[in-house]
Amino acid sequence: MRFVVIGGDAAGMSAASRAKRNNPDLEIIVFEMTHDVSYSACGMPYNIADPEREIDDLVVREARVFREKQGIDLRTGHSVHSIDPSSKTVLVKRVDGQELEMDYDKLLIATGASPRIPDLPGFDLPGVMTLKKLEDGRRIKHYMATHGVRRAVIIGMGYIALEMVEAFCAREMEVSMVKPRPILLPWMNREMASVVEEEVRRHGVTMHMGQEIKGIEDSGSVLRVYCTDTTLDCEMVLVATGIRPNSELAKDAGLDLGPSDAISVDRTLRTSDEHIFAAGDCADAFHVVTGQRTWVPLALRANRAGWAVADNVTGRQVKLDGIAGTAVFKVFDLQVARTGLSVQEAKKYGFEPLEVMIKSGSRAHAHPGGSPIWVQLVGDRKTGRLLGAQLLGREGAAHRVNAPAVALHAGMTVQAFSQTDLAYAPPFGPTWDPMLTAANQLLKRM
Amino acid sequence: MRFVVIGGDAAGMSAASRAKRNNPDLEIIVFEMTHDVSYSACGMPYNIADPEREIDDLVVREARVFREKQGIDLRTGHSVHSIDPSSKTVLVKRVDGQELEMDYDKLLIATGASPRIPDLPGFDLPGVMTLKKLEDGRRIKHYMATHGVRRAVIIGMGYIALEMVEAFCAREMEVSMVKPRPILLPWMNREMASVVEEEVRRHGVTMHMGQEIKGIEDSGSVLRVYCTDTTLDCEMVLVATGIRPNSELAKDAGLDLGPSDAISVDRTLRTSDEHIFAAGDCADAFHVVTGQRTWVPLALRANRAGWAVADNVTGRQVKLDGIAGTAVFKVFDLQVARTGLSVQEAKKYGFEPLEVMIKSGSRAHAHPGGSPIWVQLVGDRKTGRLLGAQLLGREGAAHRVNAPAVALHAGMTVQAFSQTDLAYAPPFGPTWDPMLTAANQLLKRM
Numbered sequence: 100m101r102f103v104v105i106g107g108d109a110a111g112m113s114a115a116s117r118a119k120r121n122n123p124d125l126e127i128i129v130f131e132m133t134h135d136v137s138y139s140a141c142g143m144p145y146n147i148a149d150p151e152r153e154i155d156d157l158v159v160r161e162a163r164v165f166r167e168k169q170g171i172d173l174r175t176g177h178s179v180h181s182i183d184p185s186s187k188t189v190l191v192k193r194v195d196g197q198e199l200e201m202d203y204d205k206l207l208i209a210t211g212a213s214p215r216i217p218d219l220p221g222f223d224l225p226g227v228m229t230l231k232k233l234e235d236g237r238r239i240k241h242y243m244a245t246h247g248v249r250r251a252v253i254i255g256m257g258y259i260a261l262e263m264v265e266a267f268c269a270r271e272m273e274v275s276m277v278k279p280r281p282i283l284l285p286w287m288n289r290e291m292a293s294v295v296e297e298e299v300r301r302h303g304v305t306m307h308m309g310q311e312i313k314g315i316e317d318s319g320s321v322l323r324v325y326c327t328d329t330t331l332d333c334e335m336v337l338v339a340t341g342i343r344p345n346s347e348l349a350k351d352a353g354l355d356l357g358p359s360d361a362i363s364v365d366r367t368l369r370t371s372d373e374h375i376f377a378a379g380d381c382a383d384a385f386h387v388v389t390g391q392r393t394w395v396p397l398a399l400r401a402n403r404a405g406w407a408v409a410d411n412v413t414g415r416q417v418k419l420d421g422i423a424g425t426a427v428f429k430v431f432d433l434q435v436a437r438t439g440l441s442v443q444e445a446k447k448y449g450f451e452p453l454e455v456m457i458k459s460g461s462r463a464h465a466h467p468g469g470s471p472i473w474v475q476l477v478g479d480r481k482t483g484r485l486l487g488a489q490l491l492g493r494e495g496a497a498h499r500v501n502a503p504a505v506a507l508h509a510g511m512t513v514q515a516f517s518q519t520d521l522a523y524a525p526p527f528g529p530t531w532d533p534m535l536t537a538a539n540q541l542l543k544r545m
Numbered sequence: 546m547r548f549v550v551i552g553g554d555a556a557g558m559s560a561a562s563r564a565k566r567n568n569p570d571l572e573i574i575v576f577e578m579t580h581d582v583s584y585s586a587c588g589m590p591y592n593i594a595d596p597e598r599e600i601d602d603l604v605v606r607e608a609r610v611f612r613e614k615q616g617i618d619l620r621t622g623h624s625v626h627s628i629d630p631s632s633k634t635v636l637v638k639r640v641d642g643q644e645l646e647m648d649y650d651k652l653l654i655a656t657g658a659s660p661r662i663p664d665l666p667g668f669d670l671p672g673v674m675t676l677k678k679l680e681d682g683r684r685i686k687h688y689m690a691t692h693g694v695r696r697a698v699i700i701g702m703g704y705i706a707l708e709m710v711e712a713f714c715a716r717e718m719e720v721s722m723v724k725p726r727p728i729l730l731p732w733m734n735r736e737m738a739s740v741v742e743e744e745v746r747r748h749g750v751t752m753h754m755g756q757e758i759k760g761i762e763d764s765g766s767v768l769r770v771y772c773t774d775t776t777l778d779c780e781m782v783l784v785a786t787g788i789r790p791n792s793e794l795a796k797d798a799g800l801d802l803g804p805s806d807a808i809s810v811d812r813t814l815r816t817s818d819e820h821i822f823a824a825g826d827c828a829d830a831f832h833v834v835t836g837q838r839t840w841v842p843l844a845l846r847a848n849r850a851g852w853a854v855a856d857n858v859t860g861r862q863v864k865l866d867g868i869a870g871t872a873v874f875k876v877f878d879l880q881v882a883r884t885g886l887s888v889q890e891a892k893k894y895g896f897e898p899l900e901v902m903i904k905s906g907s908r909a910h911a912h913p914g915g916s917p918i919w920v921q922l923v924g925d926r927k928t929g930r931l932l933g934a935q936l937l938g939r940e941g942a943a944h945r946v947n948a949p950a951v952a953l954h955a956g957m958t959v960q961a962f963s964q965t966d967l968a969y970a971p972p973f974g975p976t977w978d979p980m981l982t983a984a985n986q987l988l989k990r991m
Contacts, residue, residue, distance in 0.1 A: 109976075142911045142971045149913075157911050387966070398976045399969050420964045427968035436968055465588045465603050467595075497973040498941055501948035501965075501980070508965045509955035518866045519947075519954045520833070522873035522882055523845050525588045527943040530555075530844045534947070 100125055102412050103189060103203035105179045105348070107131030108138065109398055110379025111209035112160070113405025114412075115171050121413035127171045128201065130191055132178035135233040136162050141398055143236040144262035148269035150244070154236045182206065182352035184372045205374055205412045208362060209405065210345035212380035212396050216338055217254075221315030226322050227336045230259055239337075248334040249273060252324045254312055255339035256283055261295070261430045263337055264304055268431075274304045275331045277324065278340075281309035286441040288456045288475040291491045298433045307331075342396065344381045357383040361394040366418040368408045376411070378404035385421035387508050388439050388486055389448045395424050423507040424487075427497045436500035439487025439507045442477055451480040455541040459533035461495040463525035472496055472528075474537040476503070476513070478545055483512040488534070495528060502534055513541050546571055548858050549635060549649035551625045551794070553577030554584065555844055556825025557655035558606070559851025560858075561617050567859035573617045574647065576637055578624035581679040582608050587844055589682040590708035594715035596690070600682045628652065628798040630818045651820055651858045654808060655851065656791035658826035658842050662784055663700075667761030672768050673782045676705055685783075694780040695719060698770045700758055701785035702729055707741070707876045709783055710750055714877075720750045721777045723770065724786075727755035732887040734902045734921040737937045744879045753777075788842065790827045803829040807840040812864040814854045822857070824850035831867035833954050834885050834932055835894045841870050869953040870933075873943045882946035885933030885953045888923055897926040901987040905979035907941040909971035918942055918974075920983040922949070922959070924991055929958040934980070941974060948980055959987050 102118055104111045107129050115127050129136075139157045146152050165171045176194035183189070188202045214229035216222050226246065228239050242248065250273045253260045260276060267274045276299070283306070284292045299306060310326035315336055317323075324331040344361040355371040357363035362377040364370055366385065370377050380396035382404065400422050410417040425438040445452035454477050462469030472492035479486050488503035490496040506516045517538035523530050531539070548564055550557045553575050561573050575582075585603045592598050611617045622640035629635070634648045660675035662668050672692065674685050688694065696719045699706045706722060713720045722745070729752070730738045745752060756772035761782055763769075770777040790807040801817040803809035808823040810816055812831065816823050826842035828850065846868050856863040871884040891898035900923050908915030918938035925932050934949035936942040952962045963984035969976050977985070 139909055139911055139971065139976075141969070141976075142909055145912055145971055159910070397969070399966065399978075399981075402976055403964075420961070421966075423966040425966040425968045427970045427973055429970060429972045434973070438966070438968070463585055463588055464605070465585055466591055495944055497968060497970070498944035499947065501945065501967045501978070502951045504967055505948045505951040505955070505957070505962070505965050508961065509951070509957060511951070511955060515866070515954065516951070518849075519951050520845065520867075520869040520871040520884070521947045521950055522871045522884070522943060523587070523843070524873045524875060524943070525585065525591055526875045527873055527880070530585075530587075530848055532845075532947070535845075 100204045101202070102127045102205045102207070103201060104129040104207045104209060105189070106209035106211055106379065107136035107173060107175065108140070108209070108211055108379070109401040110405040111207065112137040112165065113402045114207050114209065114378060114408045115165070116169060117406050117409035118412050119169050119171055121409060121415070123170070125413065129171060129173045130177040130179050131173065131175045133232060133234055134175045136165065136173065136175065138233045140231065140233065143230060144259070144266045147236060147239055147263070148266035150270065154233060154240055157233065179348060182348055182375070184352055184375060187374060206376065207408050208349055208370070208375065208377040208381060209379045210348060210381045212342040212344050214338060215341045215343050217312060217340060219312060219314045221317070222338065224315055224317050224322065226334060227315055227338060229338050230263065231342060242335060243270065246334055250333035251335045251337060252277060252331045252333045253337045253339055254278070254324070255341065257339060257341060258426070258428045260337070260339040261299070262428060263339065264299060265429070265431050268302050268304065275307065275333070276304060277307040277310050277312065277326055277331065279309070279311045283308060286437070286443065288454070288489055290456060291473045291475060291489060294473065294491055295430055295433060295435060298431050302431055342380070344394065344396070346381055349377065357392040357394070359394040363392065367411050368404055368419070376408040378408050387421045387423050391448065393422070393424070395422055397426060420508065423504045425500060425504045427500060432493050434492055434494070434496035436490040436496055437488065438500050438504040439485070440477060441487060445477055445479070445486045450486055452477050452486060453480050453541065453544050455537055455544060457533065457537045457540055459536050460529055461492055462527065463529050466525040470494060472533045474533045476537040476541045478513040478541050480545060483514055483545060485511050485513050485516050499534060513538055513545060517542055546650045547648070548573045548651045548653070549647060550575040550653045550655060551635065552655035552657055552825065553582035553619060553621065554586070554655070554657055554825070555847040556851040557653065558583040558611065559848045560653050560655065560824060560854045561611070562615060563852050563855035564858050565615050565617055567855060567861070569616070571859065575617060575619045576623040576625050577619065577621045579678060579680055580621045582611065582619065582621065584679045586677065586679065589676060590705070590712045593682060593685055593709070594712035596716065600679060600686055603679065625794060628794055628821070630798055630821060633820060652822065653854050654795055654816070654821065654823040654827060655825045656794060656827045658788040658790050660784060661787045661789050663758060663786060665758060665760045667763070668784065670761055670763050670768065672780060673761055673784060675784050676709065677788060688781060689716065692780055696779035697781045697783060698723060698777045698779045699783045699785055700724070700770070701787065703785060703787060704872070704874045706783070706785040707745070708874055709785065710745060711875070711877050714748050714750065721753065721779070722750060723753040723756050723758065723772055723777065725755070725757045729754060732883070732889065734935055736902060737919045737921060737935060740919065740937055741876055741879060741881060744877050748877055788826070790840065790842070792827050795823065795827070803838045803840070805840040809838065813857050814850055814865070822854045824854050833867045833869050837894065839868070839870070841868055843872060866954065869950045871946060871950040873946060878939050880938055880940070880942035882936040882942055883934065884946050884950040885931070886923060887933060891923055891925070891932045896932055898923050898932060899926050899987065899990045901983055901990060903979065903983045903986055905982050906975055907938055908973065909975050912971040916940060918979045920979045922983040922987045924959040924987050926991060929960060929991060931957050931959050931962050945980060959984055959991060963988055
């Protein structure tokens with residue numbers, strides 16, 4: 100049996116490796132259009148922050164290992180141009196222009212996602228960067244090293260933008276951030292978002308919300324970003340205005356697409372064609388709170404989905420429960436975490452959300468060295484269910500989000516969650532964990 | 546209606562305060578035998594570590610506030626000597642020897658727990674200390690300040706002992722620890738316990754396991770602790786060999802006792818007498834994993850049980866689910882956490898425990914500054930249920946225990962837990978959170 104994989108990053112290589120472990124006799128061919136496979140894309144901002152480190156430090160396993168040690172036929176520089184589900188073949192183009200047709204028994208589409216780039220003048224200029232693939236990180240580091248970049252403009256203020264602003268500041272660059280929408284992190288509780296904003300500003304970063312971008316111009320010596328009310332000069336622009344799933348191949352093959360045009364998969368990761376799977380940033384998932392399809396392209400899901408595909412291709416029967424939309428990121432010294440639904444999302448899905456936001460401490464009241472922790476909890480008035488949580492703090496916020504994440508998987512009510520036995524010792528929090536204080540407060544409103 | 550509370554610490558004062566908030570017309574009388582109420586006992590080791598801080602910094606709310614602001618009739622220096630359930634009265638003795646009888650409509654026993662002191666020669670000598678009440682902490686600090694204490698011997702190696710060894714080392718004392726049982730933290734995975742042992746030893750502490758204590762002698766200049774094979778000289782001895790519930794009053798009143806002679810309470814915190822409640826370290830609780838009664842005297846449960854008593858006394862109907870036995874403590878730079886059952890406990894309760902212990906990282910593989918995290922998970926072969934977890938690490942261990950704690954409350958299987966969507970970003974952990982890696986490994990054995 101031949102298992103063909105399109106895409107050699109997290110989902111694709113997880114699937115290929117595990118499928119080979121499950122069944123060493125399986126023929127596995129992976130087509131990857133770039134020359135990079137299996138790397139930690141999420142580590143790029145931290146790598147870029149340090150000029151001494153090579154971007155290739157982020158490679159988890161080299162292509163050579165997959166080929167020689169694992170017996171996977173990994174073909175880099177191979178780009179798949181079309182899929183024909185009726186004949187079960189893919190059409191592949193090599194970097195040198197040669198074409199080949201390959202038939203498959205089972206196919207995995209793991210083509211990832213790509214940055215959304217606004218269709219505006221100047222976004223194709225040298226020095227205008229995006230960050231998704233390892234090659235992007237390489238280009239950014241090389242450009243910084245060779246072009247004396249002192250000033251950067253970041254377009255967008257999402258996860259990547261907020262991780263990259265820290266990286267640029269670590270490189271002692273002057274950074275401006277700009278976005279068209281008037282508020283920062285619109286899914287977040289407003290008071291908490293303002294703490295994040297303050298954290299960025301206190302590092303000397305200028306933030307311009309509510310500024311439409313008109314275009315970028317190369318003035319000869321600088322790049323000039325034209326916005327509604329301002330013009331920002333710099334040597335480098337990072338475009339971090341979101342990503343979109345690479346689902347064109349699937350669409351052209353007649354496969355169903357779901358939210359945000361991600362490839363629709365069932366709980367076994369099968370697309371609308373039973374021989375074709377999809378996993379990673381190109382595919383959707385079921386949300387454990389809504390039960391509906393959603394698209395939250397993050398690394399854990401990509402790896403987990405890759406494994407599940409491998410199991411299902413090799414004759415095991417694996418179904419994934421879905422995702423809770425858990426995410427964490429670092430903004431300078433702040434830990435920002437979320438899981439489940441925001442108030443707006445909850446409304447959209449027909450819940451009657453009630454919200455509470457509390458400020459507690461990262462350590463017991465009499466324990467030295469603590470700092471504030473903010474917790475927002477969202478519950479459903481009708482059913483009493485916990486719907487989501489957001490956390491923020493200088494310490495103790497990142498891992499605390501996992502407790503409500505598990506509660507969401509279990510479909511717990513706020514009442515039940517408020518009774519959970521969470522850990523307490525003075526160096527690690529107050530007697531009533533901030534999550535519990537928030538749950539107790541939310542209960543009063545329900 | 547009159548609500549009488551015996552004991553003015555966590556459970557007692559939580560109950561009194563909340564009952565008054567729920568029903569301002571309720572007459573509430575609290576009898577506390579000492580002069581300290583409402584303090585953070587758990588903070589004492591950290592306070593003792595710092596000679597500049599007053600032990601009274603640990604007082605959460607002063608007696609005056611309860612009396613004047615909250616209208617609670619709080620009587621310190623009042624010790625309750627007996628309860629007569631038939632006449633619904635308590636017999637109280639004041640510090641000055643006067644006796645009074647007080648009748649109640651509802652009674653709460655919140656008498657806490659006391660250190661177990663071995664019945665051996667010399668344990669009543671000056672300089673032989675225990676640590677449970679605020680007065681104990683005061684005595685220890687005073688003794689250190691006035692007796693030039695350079696060397697301490699700690700008898701016992703449980704939570705308190707391991708927190709106090711750090712405090713004594715911070716005070717630049719030479720510390721020896723000694724215990725009769727041959728191993729450290731017997732409930733813990735052996736490899737993990739050895740990491741804890743190494744952490745203590747590398748701070749210059751000598752540890753003597755498997756040494757029976759014969760007695761303590763005052764040689765005139767030093768205290769001498771006689772053990773099976775060794776004799777330890779010091780200026781101060783801390784006896785930290787465990788605690789026992791203060792349940793004599795309840796027993797003498799004919800109330801049922803449960804595990805470890807703690808006062809038996811139902812989910813509404815009622816004892817075997819419907820008008821008498823018990824809460825805090827003197828009372829037992831249901832364990833969410835076993836469904837059986839257990840005695841795990843910790844601060845969160847005491848506060849939560851106090852609130853539940855207040856609600857039930859004032860006409861609300863509150864039932865507590867129970868505890869998962871979640872605990873965390875700090876041993877020098879290590880975070881040690883547990884929830885649920887150890888392998889031995891699981892066997893005792895009729896499960897067929899399977900265990901796994903994994904070593905992972907506190908940050909992503911390519912992220913600088915990480916350190917190891919150890920996770921042990923216990924599951925039940927028959928039902929697939931998650932039974933317990935233990936964690937250890939220099940960062941990221943303390944709050945990670947809350948995810949399995951919630952899973953235990955939800956009765957999750959290891960399979961379901963392994964599918965949970967836990968947070969990932971390179972500064973905070975690997976893509977597969979160490980909890981998930983452990984769950985995946987445990988699944989392979991099930």
